[in-house]
Amino acid sequence: MAWSDWIRGGAEVEPSLYAADFRRLGEQIDALLAVGCRVFHFDCGDGHFVPPVTIGPVVLRSIAPVIHEAGGVLDCHLMVDDPAHHFEEFASSGADSVTFHVEVAGDPAAVAERARSLGLSVGVVFNPETSPGRAAAAAAEASAELILCMAIDPGYSGQAFMPEAVDRVFELATLVDVPIQVDGGVGEVNIASLRRAGASLFVAGSAVFGAADPAAAYLRLAAAAA
Ligand code: DX5
Ligand code: ZN
Numbered sequence: 755m756a757w758s759d760w761i762r763g764g765a766e767v768e769p770s771l772y773a774a775d776f777r778r779l780g781e782q783i784d785a786l787l788a789v790g791c792r793v794f795h796f797d798c799g800d801g802h803f804v805p806p807v808t809i810g811p812v813v814l815r816s817i818a819p820v821i822h823e824a825g826g827v828l829d830c831h832l833m834v835d836d837p838a839h840h841f842e843e844f845a846s847s848g849a850d851s852v853t854f855h856v857e858v859a860g861d862p863a864a865v866a867e868r869a870r871s872l873g874l875s876v877g878v879v880f881n882p883e884t885s886p887g888r889a890a891a892a893a894a895e896a897s898a899e900l901i902l903c904m905a906i907d908p909g910y911s912g913q914a915f916m917p918e919a920v921d922r923v924f925e926l927a928t929l930v931d932v933p934i935q936v937d938g939g940v941g942e943v944n945i946a947s948l949r950r951a952g953a954s955l956f957v958a959g960s961a962v963f964g965a966a967d968p969a970a971a972y973l974r975l976a977a978a979a980a
Contacts (some may be wrong), residue, residue, distance in 0.1 A: 756850075765979040767975045785969040789969045792825060794827070795829050795957045812847075817848075836858070838864075838865050838869070853877030859892060876896055878898045880892075880902070881907065882905070886926040889903075893932065898932060902937055923952050
């Protein structure tokens with residue numbers, strides 16, 4: 755199934771691999787695949803748009819074959835100043851989609867066109883200080899297939915969920931008709947209220963990988979999102 759079909763298929767919990775134990779990355783991915791997880795979130799930070807340098811195409815290339823072999827997809831969140839500069843390498847490394855920040859996309863339509871020319875699906879993402887209206891306008895210009903509402907300042911896993919994200923998702927849902935994704939501090943305590951507000955895609959880093967059994971945590975989150 756293609757990325758676009760997964761994101762439109764209903765509620766999905768997407769483990770954020772940035773929060774994985776990298777010594778055991780393959781084992782943790784296998785355990786998630788074994789319980790039915792097929793959509794994985796992959797965070798690339800450039801050390802400039804966000805403070806940390808995170809993970810990038812080298813890691814993507816190692817994991818994409820096993821995820822694709824299982825019918826899964828890699829949803830890539832680019833926390834970088836110049837997203838289009840990285841698209842070619844993401845495409846050739848196995849990315850299925852790229853989601854870029856509206857704060858750095860002067861011409862969202864052109865950035866999206868570049869991604870699509872490489873066979874990548876497109877999402878747009880906006881930070882807590884950016885208005886849902888501005889994000890919705892950028893999503894329309896880009897003909898984005900999803901819009902990601904950050905519930906933290908991007909950069910690190912393990913930060914506290916900003917409760918105002920629920921209202922921002924609700925407002926966004928009145929403005930767009932593409933799937934709404936939420937990223938940052940998502941867990942069992944807020945997933946149902948985010949779903950009611952209009953989100954259907956839930957990125958979860960520490961709520962999955964911070965648990966003693968990530969696969970069991972994924973299943974609990976998926977049940978809470980359903
Ligand atoms: C951080 C990333 C997130 C991160 C989420 O900016 O975009 O995807 O891994 O981690 P949690 O779920 O722990 O906030
Ligand atoms: Zn992310």
